[in-house]
Amino acid sequence: MEQQLEASILGMWVFLVTEVMFFGGLFMAYIVYRHMYPLAWAESSHELNVWLGGLNTLVLICSSLTMALAVRSAQVGSRRGQIVNLILTIMLGTTFLVVKYFEYKTKFEHGLVPGPNFDPHEVVNGALVPLHLPHGSEIFFSLYFIMTGIHALHMVVGIGLMSIILVMAWKGKFGPDYYNPVEISGLYWHFVDIVWIFLFPLLYLLGAHFTL
């Protein structure tokens, strides 16, 4: 059993390494274009909502804690602990996606979605007024939508995984002797959290270009 768990963890990490490389390619594109259009990066980043991004960071950190507690509950054989923590994890993950929905909605309203309708606006005294963004801003928003979009997709997959694990935990399938599925789903969940830990400062907090 011990060896099975070790093998599962190793296999999951090999998969997570491919995920690291997958997101790594996007971060590489981010670095290259940021190097080419520093001004566009600074000014476009200013259009993102730091408070909602920060809130989502905290939501994900909470969900990582509940996930770690769910794994621990399985390790000590607490069915109730698993169920409570898994439900909390799913709820926090959903909260993240709801906040993300409102962020995306605002971006659409402000015309910040790349494509033929890219027409930046900002809110001044409650009214939408046209906003001039430097050349290259569309690339920033392309990367913003791709990176956060794929991250959100991972969240959806994670919530699906957690739902399956929740049903299995409900049936009492996990205990100190066998909890591999909880453990490796947990690894996935934490990985998605780590991606956001990097996305948040790199997309939302570009230097001193916003003031509280």
Next chain:
Amino acid sequence: MSGHAPITPVRTLVFIFVTLFILTIVTVLAATRDFGALNTPIALAIAITKASCVIMIFMAVRYNTPLTKVVVISGFLWLLILFGLGLNDYLTRSWMGVPGR
């Protein structure tokens, strides 16, 4: 192997959670001040610290087998190779003054 893998105490998990929470607030506050060229390194240093906390404690890599640790480390090492060689290209393009950038 006898017995089970070590179980992380709740106290440690909560401690890491609080650390992550505080570091998130620190990174937002740090972004409101201008440190010049150090802005991004500071933000990245905080992010790497947070990621390390998650990997070591929440993902319990410190309890894993040496083989798993090697896989984890090599994964991030390859990421550095990607960034290193990528920047080796893009950062040096303007040095020679040749068109094509």
